[in-house]
Amino acid sequence: MHVIRRRGWEIPESQATPEHIYLNRRTLLAGAGALAASALPGLAHAQRVADLPDPSVSLYPVKRNEKYALDRELTPEKIVTNYNNFYEFGFDKDIARAAQALPIRPWTVKLDGMVEKEMTVDIDDLLRRMPLEERLYRMRCVEAWSMAVPWSGFPMAKLVELAKPLSSAKYVRMETFLNRAVAPGQRMPLYPWPYIEGMTVAEAMNDLAFMVTGIYGKPAPKQHGAPLRIVMPWKYGFKSIKSIVRITFTDKRPVGLWEEAQGREYGFWANVNPKVDHPRWSQATEEDIGTGQRRPTLLFNGYGEFVADLYKGLENEPLYM
Ligand code: MTE
Numbered sequence: 001m002h003v004i005r006r007r008g009w010e011i012p013e014s015q016a017t018p019e020h021i022y023l024n025r026r027t028l029l030a031g032a033g034a035l036a037a038s039a040l041p042g043l044a045h046a047q048r049v050a051d052l053p054d055p056s057v058s059l060y061p062v063k064r065n066e067k068y069a070l071d072r073e074l075t076p077e078k079i080v081t082n083y084n085n086f087y088e089f090g091f092d093k094d095i096a097r098a099a100q101a102l103p104i105r106p107w108t109v110k111l112d113g114m115v116e117k118e119m120t121v122d123i124d125d126l127l128r129r130m131p132l133e134e135r136l137y138r139m140r141c142v143e144a145w146s147m148a149v150p151w152s153g154f155p156m157a158k159l160v161e162l163a164k165p166l167s168s169a170k171y172v173r174m175e176t177f178l179n180r181a182v183a184p185g186q187r188m189p190l191y192p193w194p195y196i197e198g199m200t201v202a203e204a205m206n207d208l209a210f211m212v213t214g215i216y217g218k219p220a221p222k223q224h225g226a227p228l229r230i231v232m233p234w235k236y237g238f239k240s241i242k243s244i245v246r247i248t249f250t251d252k253r254p255v256g257l258w259e260e261a262q263g264r265e266y267g268f269w270a271n272v273n274p275k276v277d278h279p280r281w282s283q284a285t286e287e288d289i290g291t292g293q294r295r296p297t298l299l300f301n302g303y304g305e306f307v308a309d310l311y312k313g314l315e316n317e318p319l320y321m
Helices: 019-023 025-038 040-050 123-129 156-163 201-205 257-261 304-311
Strands: 108-113 119-122 133-140 145-155 171-176 196-200 210-215 229-231 244-250 285-288 294-296
Touching (some): 108 123, 171 201, 201 304
Parallel strands (some): 108 244
Antiparallel strands (some): 108 119, 133 145
16 A cells, blocks of 8 residues: 655644644553454454445546636645545544445435435435536645645535525534444544534535545545545635535534534634634645645635635634634
């Protein structure tokens, strides 16, 4: 397997990880061994299911939507697919192999909360119903690295249409699977699992909000959040929650995993802004993981023409953390 080593420009874990979590990591890793052993029979079954081929492979590649042009080269696939944040499977970027343990069929997504009628949709039914397209997007992580990726999927707005939220619903809360038998990170009790993220209904309806099912003209590999994740390219990457099992419409602002773990550093809005630093590092520039070059960070990651209007009248909110 292609192993990416930590490069000189990368932020040490002590800076990129909420402090109390990184300080406790050693203790936690020791306990994780014992827990893993107790989960072994479940793991063997999960492994057999996880090894099944992805039944959606024939759907790709899909037609590219040319509206979202890039100002830079696409990042090579081999780099992107081996440099991931998916804390369920480990705390560094090298989790691609561990993530293969995740069974992605059968997979259902529950649409509930303030909707006309709650429903549970099967991922393959959803894939058949939704208009799949490819989009080239920049992705900017809060840790000050970036990449440019060809995602396949469908507009989040189409899923909102399917869910039929009530007019009283103002927010969307999204939840990742919870499966301690296959996800070693979820055996770390200090993280408030499962991974949660949220957005306003208005943000979810914005054309840029994209439900991702594929990447580089193929089904998304597990390390990227198969079989269903969201990508909101104007926000820091931690908002782009992976391997979603539940989408809830609500009138209460959802609190994400990072906000709950370290609210002083990670907030609800998390829009990219080069002028608002993270408490522990600058956001003025970012490292392109494809070229290794540093480039200036763009307000809203360069997507202001699509999203700036969403934040009119919200100037008193902490929009950039
Ligand atoms: N979703 C879940 N469930 N778990 C995670 O740890 N990490 C987030 C986001 N979604 C994460 C997640 C972060 S911090 C980033 S930068 C992106 O996923 C990384 O997406 P990628 O690995 O596809 O590049």
